[in-house]
Amino acid sequence: ALKQQADALLQAGKTKQALETYNKALDLDRGYLPAVGALTTHYLRSRQLAKAAALLQQTLSLVPGYAEGWYNLAYALRKNGDLDAAIDAYRRFAQLKPQSPDPHYGIGLAQESKGDLKSAAASFRKYAALETNPAKRAWVERALMQAKRLEQQAGTKPAPAPAPAPTAAPTAAPAPAPAAAPAPAPAGKPTPAVSPVPPAKGKPEASKPPPVTAPPRSSHDEGSSDAADPQPIAPSSPSTAGPSAPLTPQRERAQIIKSRADRLSRAGRFAQAVPIYQQAIGVDYSYTAAYNELGNALFGLKRYSEAISTFRIAIRDNPDYHLGWYNLAYALRKANRLAQAVVAYNKFIAVKPKDPDPYFGLALALKAQGAAAEALKTFKRYIELERRTTQERWVHKAQVEVAQLEGRPPPPFVSGAVIASKPASTAAAEAPPSPKLSKREQRRRVLAEQRRKAAEERKARLEAEQLARQERKRALAEQRSKAAEERKARLEAGKLAAAERRRALVEKRQQAAEERKARAEAKRLAATERKRARAEKRQQDAAAAKLARAGQAAAAVAAQSGVETPRAVAPRAAAAPVAPQVSSTALAGVKPAPDVMVVPPMPGPPPPPPGTRSGQLRVQADTLARAGKYLPAARLYVEAVKLDPFDTRAYDGLAFASFKVSAYRQAVRKISIGIRDNPDYADGWLHQARLHRAAGDNVAAVGSYRRYLQTTPDDAGARLELGRTLKSLGMKDQAVTELQLAARPVRLDEDSKPLVVAARMELKGLGVTPPSLAAVGRAATAALGAPATEAAPAAATPADTAGKTPAQLKAEQRRQRIEEQRRQAAEARKQRAEARKAKLEAAQLARAEQRRAAREKREQEAEARRQRAEE
Incomplete structure (x- = not known):
């Protein structure tokens, strides 16, 4: 019962369950x-x-x-x-x-x-x-x-062939062995299977594909006499070894599936039949009839490459399927793989040397290769072997090919005169002497032959006319289809061109709007800077006037009291170190430093690889950047910041690598995201400013420099870069202010000396007298020793309070508070203006990013349309 259940499961295609059931049966009885x-x-x-x-x-x-x-x-x-x-x-x-x-x-x-x-x-x-x-x-x-x-x-002498054994009388079939279950065929013995229908064997090959369905041919049927190593089937009694042997469950299921595909193929629905034939082959790989019909369907669809793969697999899995070599050769020849086709034809000829059909296809392949002599010999061999009256037109075509190769005019086609059922000499030797015919009978036969020839000629003319009409219809249909495709292509090209023009116009308008906006922004920034410079100048003038008035008041009081007037300058700190002084003669011959953008510094030696993936990517990117491989380093930095948007060291490296490969605008977008996600990332503004400057966007660079200097006001190098950027924009007053601040650093050391010298040269170039290096050193020393505000020394001077009444002192304090409030209000307004500016810049960057994404999307859509049009 288990064995029958397993057979049913195997026939249903449930192989895994069937094997488990077989093993259960064997566990019970080995x-x-x-x-x-x-x-x-x-x-x-x-x-x-x-x-x-x-x-x-x-x-x-x-x-x-x-x-x-x-x-x-x-x-x-x-x-x-x-x-x-x-x-x-x-x-x-x-x-x-x-x-x-x-x-x-x-x-x-x-x-x-x-x-x-x-x-x-x-x-x-x-x-x-x-x-x-x-x-x-x-x-x-x-x-x-x-x-x-x-x-x-x-090297031995061949033994004489044994005499044919007498045919044994039929005997009763012995009882089948206990293992009468269908088993595979003996290694050296054939097992007659369903004879496949050769796909291309109804007639020899020509320029058109083989007939979709062809009648079985005895010379090509897959029988039991061709296999050098056929599929094994355990030999049993004669009753089970012949054609009446029981089919395996796989073969029965494959035949059912193939019958469905056959119906589709007969209806001309080859595309639907192909997957069903493949399903039948998957059930029983040795079912050569399914391979044959699959080849027919693929030939009908002119999918010769798939047919080649199919027949190669069929020959590999079924060594006795020699007809597969013929079908493979046909497919190879139609696919223009002539050398392989010649090999496949020769394989089939080696098995069936008397079959005329492969010689015709082999001759065509040889002719296409340029081997005229071999093709001529092969055509003659085909003519010699072909004796079927149904193939006389193909023999005539072979004769025409021979005549063309020999340089002779082609012979005319005469029905019945090309092929005889046997060679003339053999027919004459074997035919009995014909009886003598009367003249009347001879005339009757001549008339009958003439009528037969006339009927055949009429039939041939009708067939030729029908073929000509079909060819004209086909050519007309092809012309119409081609014209329709050309019209469609022109329309598609016109649509693409119009879309491209519209896109270019929109981009041009957007670019013009952005330029107008940038110019307006530059004007607004210039006006803001002028206002700020005027306000600062007024504050400085007011402070100077205040100091002068205080000095005059102190001098008047001292004159009245007879006390010596003190100096109105802040006292020098006694213990403050004096910065090294540089004589003015040392500046002779010093040229302004070149305006070279200071690239972001490389990170230091990488720490031990962190445990996170982003840290590992950053360490790898640092190594690549040190080796000069900036583009792959930039890609790794981008991946690192995607995984960890708070890794500011990765943003530093990204800015450096992007600057090296001139990818300024892309890096600006990434750094903007880093600043947004890390509000305390002050160096990001400096990187962004330098990238803006390298990209030629000096207006945006000014804003980024100012944002950086708000958090790091003592960076003389950044002020020098800002001054040069303002100078390039024509903002002389603002440039002078920034360069003067750069020329008076808070700390004067060996690193800041070149910056001071460069700032002095820039000021000289602008026609402004820079402060001497000694004054710069004293100012820096004083700043280091007395970090109090500007108003503190004046308020702390005894001369300011000498001789003043309490009401005057109170009024002075009130004025100072009012001025401090005004200063704080101005600073608050300035900060609000900077915040508005930052918001505007962020909005501008967001709009630019949206436009870039939309532009990329349009380009991708246009590219997809172009590809579809080309296809």
Whole structure:
């Protein structure tokens, strides 16, 4: 019951469940031969030779008399390359069935593979001597040919061919063996299967594809006389070895699936039939009829490359499918792979040298290759072999090809005069003497022949006219289709061109609007800077006037009291270190420093690799940047900031690598995102300013520099860069202010000296007298020693309070508070203005990013439309 259940599951395509059920049956009884035979059949058909051999060895250890098991074990071992063990298994089968010729053929194949040619020839001859079945006569002839060939290779004299054995009288079929389950066919013996219909064998090949359905041909049917190593089926009684052998579940299921595909193919629906044929082949890979019909469908669709792959697989999995070589050759020739087609034709001719059809296709392939002499010889061979009256037109075509190759005019076609059923000499020798005909009978026959020829000529003319009409219709349809495609292509091209013009116009308008906006922004910034400069100047003038008034008041009080007037300058700190002074003569010959953008510094040596993925990417990017591989480093930095948007060191490296590869605007967008996500990332404004400046966007660079200097006001290098940027924009007053601040750093050391010198040279170039280096040093020293506000020294001077009434002091304090409030209000307004400016810049960047994304999307859509139009 388990075995029957497994058979049903296997037939339904449920292979896994079927194998489990077979194994359950064998677990209950290891010697249950029907289950062993069915499972062995599946293993051999699916090329699982090792599993088949293991199962059979286990079974034969329990049931040594299982003859079919020895035969199938021999086949599996021989296919696996274990030739000695295979020969031993064949001989065990021969001991159990001494009258069977089958094992000797397999022994011969194994001995030939081993190189024992003499023994192999003897085994083939023994097979020929024992085989008495007339249906296997072709196998006997093949065995004798192989024996003769091997004896010639071995250098021995070929043995005489044995006399044909008498046909044995039919005997009652013995009872089937216990393992009568369908098993695969013997290694050296054929098993007649469903004869495939050759796809291209209804007539020889020509320039058109082969007929979709062609009648079976005895010279091409897949029979049992062509296989050098056919599929193994355990030999059993004559009743099961012939065509009436039971079909396997896989074959029955494959036939059902193939019948569905056949109906679609007959209806001309080849595209729908192809996947169903492939499904049938997947169920039973040895079902060559399915390969044949699949080839027909692919030929009908002119998908020759797929047909080539199909027939290669069919030949590989079914060595006895020699018709596949013919179909493969046809597909290769139609695919213009002529050299491979010639090889495939020769393979088929080696198996069926008397079949005329491959010679026609081979001649066409040789002619296309330019081998005229070989093509001429092959055409003549086809004409010599072709004796079918139904193929007389193809013989005439071959004669026309021969005449063209020989430089002769082509012969006319005369029906009935090209092909005779036999050669003339043979027909004359075998035909009996014809009786003498009367004149009346002769005239009647002549008239009948004339009427027959006239009817054939009329039929030929009608066929030619019909073909001409069909050709005209086809050409007209092709012209219409081509014209429609051209119109469609022109319309598509016009649409694409119009869309491109619209896109260019929109971009031009957007660019003009951005330029106008940038100019307006530059004007607004210039006006703001002028206002700020005027306000600062007024504050400085007011402070100077205040100091002057205070000095005058102190002098007046001192004059009245007779006390010496103190100086109105802030006292110098007693213990403050004095900065090194540089004489003015040292500046002679010093030229302004070149306006080179200071690139962002490289990070220091990388720390131990962090545990996060973003940290690892940043360390890798640092290594690549130090090696000068800036583009891959920039890509890794981008990945790092995607994984960790708070990694400011990755943003530093990204700015550096982007500057090196001139990807300024892309880096500006990334740095803007980093500043947005990291509000305390002050260096980001400096990187952004330098990238803006490198990209030529000096207006945006000014804003970024100012944002950076709000958080780091003591950076003289950034002030120098800002002054030069303002100078390039024509903002002289603002540039002078920034350069003066750069020329008076808070700390004067060896690193800041070049910056001071550069700022002085820039001021000289603008026509402004820079402060001396000594004054710069004293100012820096004073700033280091007394970090109080500007108003503190004046408020702390005793002269300011001397001689003043409490009301005056109170009024002075009120004025100072008012001025401080005004200063704070001005600073607050300035900060609000900077905040508005930052918002505007962020909005501008967002709009630019949106426009860039929209532009990229339009470009991608246009590219997709162009590709569709080209297709």
